[in-house]
Amino acid sequence: MRETINKACCLNCGMATTAKDGSTMAEEQQLRIENAKLKAEVEKLRTVIGKYPSGASTTGSCSAGNDQENRSSLDYHTGIFGLEKSRIMEIVNQAMEELQKMATAGEPLWVKSVETGREILNYDEYVKVFSVENASHVRPKRLIEASRVTGVVFLDLPWLVQSFMDANQWKEMFPCIISKAATIDVIYHGEAPNRNGAVQLMFAELQMLTPLVPTRDVYFVRYCKKLSVEEWAIVDVSIDKVEENIDTSLVKCRKRPSGCIIQDKSNGHCKVIWVEHLECQKSSVHTLYRTIVSSGLAFGARHWMATLQHQCERLVFFMATNVPTKDSTGVATLAGRKSILKLAQRMTWSFCHAIGASSYRTWNKVTSKTGEDIRVSSRKNLNDPGEPLGVILCAVSSIWLPVSPTILFDFLRDESRRTEWDIMSTGSPVQSVVNLAKGKDRGNAVTIQTMKSKENSMWVLQDSCTNTFESMVVFAPVDITGIQSVITGCDSSNTAILPSGFSILPDGLESRPLVITSRHEKSNDNEGGSLLTIAFQIQTNSSPTAKLTMESVESVTTIISCTLHNIRTSLECEDG
Incomplete structure (x- = not known):
């Protein structure tokens, strides 16, 4: 044997x-392979959705290079899927306001769990604060997952912002969570060079590192905004108009206002408040992973934050020039x-x-x-x-x-x-x-x-x-x-x-459920x-x-x- x-x-x-020529060719070849796959996905999406309205961009961004083209500025973009630019901006601005409240509010909106120490969203209070209609009649087969976590990452704020706005960099930052990512359309490129005000339609396929858990496909608009000299926010929100044009079998997950508030704390590190708020279709999950998925941990804020901190630390150690001998044995240079x-x-x-x-x-x-x-x-x-x-x-x-x-x-x-x-x-x-x-x-x-x-x-x-x-x-x-x-x-x-x-x-x-409501929820001790x-x-x-x-x-x-x-x-x- x-x-x-x-x-x-x-x-x-x-x-x-x-x-160097061989290296460059190899890297370009790898990018071409990945970009070709993503472009095929985007074209398949467009075929399902139908034709763009007159004046909309017809070239999606599937790579970092394409993102640099201000090909769909707000000045002449007529909207996506029939939504006018003013309506798109209204939606993302409302989402930004909700994200800021969700990131900063305490009780009774967020309640700390006595057992785990994690914060749990009081969904009844959420509906009251944000005047959310009772979605149970509209989407009875959907589950709500909400989580919030705060952490410190050791990386410059401009680099962090750029990583979120570039689909390739974003995917590379979270390889254990994101299996596919693409910028389908840039609505507004944002102010150079920091992307302030950028708005873009994106797609992501979210995964766990096992074939036993189905992936989650999510389409959302991402909005990047400078709140102050030392504070930025990046919010994601799914738009109903987009989902109405997509085969319902493809829509597994939608984002309520989610994202992060990034505060520059100088000395090369930032404070990040991460809010993840998802509305997902019920799906069959293998019994091994049923608890970690149904509790919201699998795709929750804690997972995203832990990965972000890890990747930022890895990059800092990679770029370091004053590496102690004990941290680099067996390599002379x-x-x-x-x-x-x-x-x-x-x-x-x-x-x-x-x-x-x-x-x-x-x-x-x-x-x-x-x-x-x-x-x-x-x-x-x-x-x-x-x-x-x-x-x-x-x-x-x-x-x-x-x-x-x-x-x-x-x-x-x-x-x-x-x-x-x-x-x-x-x-x-x-x-x-x-x-x-x-x-x-x-x-x-x-x-x-x-x-x-x-x-x-x-x-x-x-x-x-x-x-x-x-x-x-x-x-x-x-x-x-x-x-x-x-x-x-x-x-x-x-x-x-x-x-x-x-x-x-x-x-x-x-773990415990990450959403509390008036309904009785079972727990496992x-x-x-x-x-x-x-x-x-x-x-x-x-x-x-x-x-x-x-x-x-x-x-x-x-x-x-x-x-x-x-x-x-x-x-x-x-x-x-």
Whole structure:
């Protein structure tokens, strides 16, 4: 079995290159692939919606470059889907006012939970304060999710604002939550260079890092406004007129006024108040994730804030020039450090992109010989130098474990315990030759681990990430010669890498509803464990025209089954 698995997992990673032209071409090629997919989605949306009214923009923005064109300024834009520009501005201004009140109000609008310490929206008070009509008669099958959280992020305010207004940057900032994002139409570009007053129609597909939770498609107008010298606000709101023109089967979620208030606190950090207020269709969710989704935690403000803080901290550590020696072992130069961190970031982004329920993927359910439910999906890589060419097979399984997320994360990221779960290590000792910190928490680090055996030596690049909401351990075998050149500072854009790894979430059983109302709500007083998603990817054939074989499927499902068994055994929860 091991011989079969080892054969299936040979990745033939590409070499790094120092040629700037090659790097640029690779990056442009990746952007073209992504932009082509997004443009196809936008065109499909336009086909469903119908023709734009006379004078409206007919070229959607699917990339950062297109956003710079002030092609649809408020001066001559006649509106979207029949809405006049004055009505659009009226809607977003009302949404901005509501966001500011939702962000700053205390009791009785927001009530602090005694059990969890989190704030809960008093929905009865909300209806009264904002004169909201009773939507239960209009949308009886919709659920309301509302949450608010405050935090500090270490990044400049202008950079934050730009990241929210650019669809590509926004998606890259939240790779574990956003699987697709596009600016469909720019209504007003805003004042240069800070985008004050910008208004744009956007689309996003929201995901969890598992195929078991359906994605949420949301269409909304985003409005960016400078409130004062040191304070900005970004509000999202779905517009009924847009939804009326879209096939109702496509509308899974709509945004009531949501967004964030960003306050510049100088010294390179900002205070952020995040409000998330969603109205979602009821949908079938796997029992494993039912609690964390129905409680509003999965797509709530806490998740967004934790991810934002993590990504901002990662960027600060990436840009740092005065890195202590203890935070950068095994790499002699700053260029080498940045090159390794950049490769690890691409690896983790690819992992997030590969394992969700996005419409990019088609998942088929298989049952392993040991009884685990496993989802498999295959794709063909024709010309992307960032991963091996040919047929790629991804297998994913999600389970519940009766251990805390912290214990599980520390176990999986610890190289001294890797042999306890990794069947590819063949019991050989594992050592870290590179260890780069990318956050204040010691769990946020990039390592290169060596596995030596009698037959050969294998190097593994590992990116471990943790925040107050979720954790990930992502890894991939790397070509030794190629990664050594990256360590010296060579560009990593053409380094082919195929990540596998783990996503860890709290199971949500300790949570409480994030909306209170006059209706009786049930609650669960049990403490929770962890939701673990494990994913393995293998290159089954170097030819893109090859057919997927059952032997390959059995190989990757065997890896999943053996790994899960080893994890349960090591953590003494075989019956989990």
